[in-house]
Amino acid sequence: MAGHPSTPVPAVLVPLYYRDNFDALCRAVVARYGDLLNRAEHSLLERWQGLQMPAQCLYVRLVSRVGPWFRERKLVYPEISDIPAALAELEMAGLVQRPQGLDVAALAPLFTVAEWRSAFTGVLEGGFSNKGAWLAAATALDWSGEEYLHCLLAATDDSLVAPLGVEVVSLLQLLFFGNRRQGMTDFVLSDLGIACYYPYSLDREQRLFSCREAVTEYQLWGELADHYWFLRDAGDQEGLEALAQQLLAASPRFETSVHRHWKLCNRLGRDLERVGALALAASLYSRSQLHPARERRARVLETGGDWKVAHAQCLDILEQPWCEEEQEAALRILPRLCRRLAQPAPASRRDHFELLDLQLPRSGNSVELAVAQHLAGTWAEVHYVENTLLNSLFGLAFWEQIFAAVPGAFHNAFQSVPADMYQQGFYHRRSHLLTARLELLARTDLAGELVSAYRRYQGYQCRWVNWHLLSETLLAQALACLPRSHLLAIWERMLFDPGENRRGFPDLLALGSKPGDYCLIEVKGPGDQLQHSQRRWLRFFAAQGIPAQVARVSWCDD
Numbered sequence: 001m002a003g004h005p006s007t008p009v010p011a012v013l014v015p016l017y018y019r020d021n022f023d024a025l026c027r028a029v030v031a032r033y034g035d036l037l038n039r040a041e042h043s044l045l046e047r048w049q050g051l052q053m054p055a056q057c058l059y060v061r062l063v064s065r066v067g068p069w070f071r072e073r074k075l076v077y078p079e080i081s082d083i084p085a086a087l088a089e090l091e092m093a094g095l096v097q098r099p100q101g102l103d104v105a106a107l108a109p110l111f112t113v114a115e116w117r118s119a120f121t122g123v124l125e126g127g128f129s130n131k132g133a134w135l136a137a138a139t140a141l142d143w144s145g146e147e148y149l150h151c152l153l154a155a156t157d158d159s160l161v162a163p164l165g166v167e168v169v170s171l172l173q174l175l176f177f178g179n180r181r182q183g184m185t186d187f188v189l190s191d192l193g194i195a196c197y198y199p200y201s202l203d204r205e206q207r208l209f210s211c212r213e214a215v216t217e218y219q220l221w222g223e224l225a226d227h228y229w230f231l232r233d234a235g236d237q238e239g240l241e242a243l244a245q246q247l248l249a250a251s252p253r254f255e256t257s258v259h260r261h262w263k264l265c266n267r268l269g270r271d272l273e274r275v276g277a278l279a280l281a282a283s284l285y286s287r288s289q290l291h292p293a294r295e296r297r298a299r300v301l302e303t304g305g306d307w308k309v310a311h312a313q314c315l316d317i318l319e320q321p322w323c324e325e326e327q328e329a330a331l332r333i334l335p336r337l338c339r340r341l342a343q344p345a346p347a348s349r350r351d352h353f354e355l356l357d358l359q360l361p362r363s364g365n366s367v368e369l370a371v372a373q374h375l376a377g378t379w380a381e382v383h384y385v386e387n388t389l390l391n392s393l394f395g396l397a398f399w400e401q402i403f404a405a406v407p408g409a410f411h412n413a414f415q416s417v418p419a420d421m422y423q424q425g426f427y428h429r430r431s432h433l434l435t436a437r438l439e440l441l442a443r444t445d446l447a448g449e450l451v452s453a454y455r456r457y458q459g460y461q462c463r464w465v466n467w468h469l470l471s472e473t474l475l476a477q478a479l480a481c482l483p484r485s486h487l488l489a490i491w492e493r494m495l496f497d498p499g500e501n502r503r504g505f506p507d508l509l510a511l512g513s514k515p516g517d518y519c520l521i522e523v524k525g526p527g528d529q530l531q532h533s534q535r536r537w538l539r540f541f542a543a544q545g546i547p548a549q550v551a552r553v554s555w556c557d558d
Helices: 016-034 038-050 055-062 085-090 103-109 112-121 131-140 145-154 164-176 186-191 211-234 237-248 255-274 279-286 295-303 305-318 324-340 366-375 390-395 431-443 446-457 471-481 484-497 530-542
Strands: 162-163 355-362 381-384 508-511 516-525 548-555
Touching: 016 038, 016 164, 016 186, 038 055, 038 164, 055 085, 055 162, 103 131, 103 145, 112 131, 112 145, 145 237, 164 211, 186 446, 211 237, 211 255, 237 255, 237 279, 255 279, 255 295, 279 295, 279 471, 295 305, 295 324, 305 324, 324 530, 355 366, 366 381, 366 516, 366 548, 381 471, 390 446, 390 471, 390 484, 446 471, 471 508, 484 530, 516 530, 530 548
Parallel strands: 355 548, 516 548
Antiparallel strands: 381 508, 508 516
8 A cells, every 4th residue: 555645845846857857757667668769769769868958958858849940049948058058068969950952831930020021122122011911922932942941040140940859759658657648747736736646556567558559559548639620620521421431441459449439420520410421420329339339320320310220229228238328329219210100119218306396585695505504504514525525435435446557558657547537447457356346445444534534535636536635524423414325335336337327416405413314305496407417316316215305496585
């Protein structure tokens, strides 16, 4: 077991923190993935490590900024005293380049309108009121890239430089973080003590990518995803349909790209569905094993009049649902299809939740706090917890299983949950660990176990546990009233689908003075309706005998 993290002391970043973080990233990648890097990539790392400190720092500064080109006079960093010398060393090491020529589009963002005016006055006749006009006039000259570049650099007495190996740095970041979302900012948050991460295992045997081909495939699917967003933003219907055909013609070879492939099929399918390309959308949904693919396919088939196949799809969902949201969707679609096919429809389900109708005076507080204050005289404690408390109890109860060493789950030292936390395979990959944990929680001192976990893990980043809102006092009060059997039932449902079942919990927790004396209360103000996730939890509570109410509020001064 890991020890309790020490009380954080306000941290100050050391001057060369970014260089040290980049060095740590490179060393970690070499340790875990050195066998997958090619000679050129190893060479770049060796050349960077062989530089003097100022040149190392400048290279990291350059590859961390949006470029590719930078003006030498604008490279000002207090910790790098001699920028020209550092650049000269980088140039000798083959880590920066100078331009031979650039077109107007590439040069436009690098120089101000005053500098364009200074460079081209005398070359262009007449004055221009804005930068766009100067750029248009300069473009009309139809010069070579060398001529444009020479004219601007001569007028500003400056030079341009761009780092080389940017694509290698992107690869290193991908290998380190295991995704394209995280970046060097995560190092800074850790350095500042803003985020303290649990010391889970990062063994080489559990790395995400097994071979270089898997890395290449992941990058290619990432480029396809970028292309999708470009086409979508451009409203390029023809391009989206061509991309759909490309997705249907290829399948990922490696597990690391499968989830990205499914997600892209779902997104693209939904876009095509909206514009009426139903057959193509249905084909994309058929290729995906990620919710809501089957639900959307059933809806597309229904819209297209293929009611028999849509009916079969709904039955498949009900026989083995991926999640409860999908199951509910199938139950909503099926009666319509049965009527179309002249088949007996399943009996409709009507919800009967325990209601608490309240007329309250308006106050400056939210409706949830208004109800909490109203109920304070009836219960010993009323807490506004929403999703926070029950999710936090789940995180404390299954902390070691969440952070267990599972291949591909942890890619870097800055994760607050495993990479597959909200995927359908989370439970399957840890079924033996989670089953054993549930059996232990069924017979152990539950309150003692969770309070101990609270003290042991407090301060570590975990997306399930909100340390700002969870106190040991609230934890003890809740555990004194909530029966073990109720918590175990709730946790088992959460484990079935952690991604969906982490939301929809009631707003308030009302606590009495003895075990079992409590109530979960969902608050709805005038005009508010229960969401699907909230209804699912309320049905579950009713089935399990867990006390829950829906407080419907109207304002008595309306």
